[in-house]
Amino acid sequence: MMLLAIEQGNTNTTFALHDGETWIAQWRTATEMARTADEYAVWLHQLLAMQKMEMSAVDDCVISSVVPQSIFNIKNLARRYLKVEPLVVGENAELGIDIRIEKPAEAGADRLVNAIGGFTAYGGPLILIDSGTATTFDVVGPDGGFEGGLIAPGINLSMQALHTAAARLPRVAIAKPAHVIGRGTVEAMQSGVFWGYVALIEGLVDRIRAEYGKPMRTVATGGVASLFEGATDKIDTFDPELTLRGLLEIVRRNGNIRTR
Known part of the structure; x- marks a missing residue:
């Protein structure tokens, strides 16, 4: 199993690989709202190559982002290049916790x-x-x-x-x-x-x-x-x-x- 976790903040975006036992690699890039799925793919392909890995090694993907304008392109990265349907916090992910604020959304x-x-x-x-x-x-x-x-x-x-x-x-x-x-x-x-x-x-x-x-x-x-x-x-x-x-x-x- 190889999981790609993507955590996107307002300033930086972290990509991390988990092999089922531990985190084996982590990379950070500046968050840019206009960055396309193709650009992410080129960048990620090069980093995976440094780990002697290919895109096909990734079995799953989970995404958390606070930048709504970027989620579309990150999801396309998973779908087009990793061939997986990503789990996205705030969309299709069940969190399993109570959110006890006036407006949970x-x-x-x-x-x-x-x-x-x-x-x-x-x-x-x-x-x-x-x-x-x-x-x-x-x-x-x-x-x-x-x-x-x-x-x-x-x-x-x-x-x-x-x-x-x-x-x-x-x-x-x-x-x-x-x-x-x-x-x-x-x-x-x-x-x-x-x-x-x-x-x-x-x-x-x-x-x-x-x-x-x-x-x-x-x-x-x-x-x-x-x-x-x-x-x-x-x-x-x-x-x-x-x-x-x-x-x-x-x-x-x-x-x-x-x-x-």
């Missing part, structure tokens, strides 16, 4: 996949922090149900906004500064954004726990989550494969592993 695919991945690995209740284009804080109930959460601007957006809106502030890389009190413009910007987000995480985790009223484990994932490792004791676990774990569990719940 508004819950992002990435947030639901993370909830499944988090509950599968750690049980519940949980606070899941996903640091990407946006920073999301999601609550998973004791039974795995999705109970809502918060959405804040991502750390990269905040740094970009400083540079764009303030004429004299440069574009700088996100990094953990040596001091909280910056002794130069770059260090001051890095400190404000980095420690500002640490304070955001700590404050919101405390408020969520207080409102929920039960002990909760906090798990962080996402492209920049590792920046905060060691900077706060409010995060219990850093799990970079949380979303992929959720996609794999969705495939299992749907009994959708096929062999040609």
Whole structure:
């Protein structure tokens, strides 16, 4: 069995291969709404060749995307080049969880996949922090149900906004500064954004726990989550494969592993 999992965020798209036992390869590309199925196929073919594999080795495909304009082309990649009917979160995938918000259809695919991945690995209740284009804080109930959460601007957006809106502030890389009190413009910007987000995480985790009223484990994932490792004791676990774990569990719940 060879599963191709595709997780598309607003900034990056991850392609990962699972052989039935473990993830054997992962690749990332910039998310571009206009990229066609043919372009994806050329890119994927080259990467598979580096693994000494061909397109025909893939037996199944699961897709999670928060970019509606791109889903059509990714599905065509699976159908035309992999010769499989993909399982798509939000379309034909049964998730097997309760979505306990006022309008369940508004819950992002990435947030639901993370909830499944988090509950599968750690049980519940949980606070899941996903640091990407946006920073999301999601609550998973004791039974795995999705109970809502918060959405804040991502750390990269905040740094970009400083540079764009303030004429004299440069574009700088996100990094953990040596001091909280910056002794130069770059260090001051890095400190404000980095420690500002640490304070955001700590404050919101405390408020969520207080409102929920039960002990909760906090798990962080996402492209920049590792920046905060060691900077706060409010995060219990850093799990970079949380979303992929959720996609794999969705495939299992749907009994959708096929062999040609």
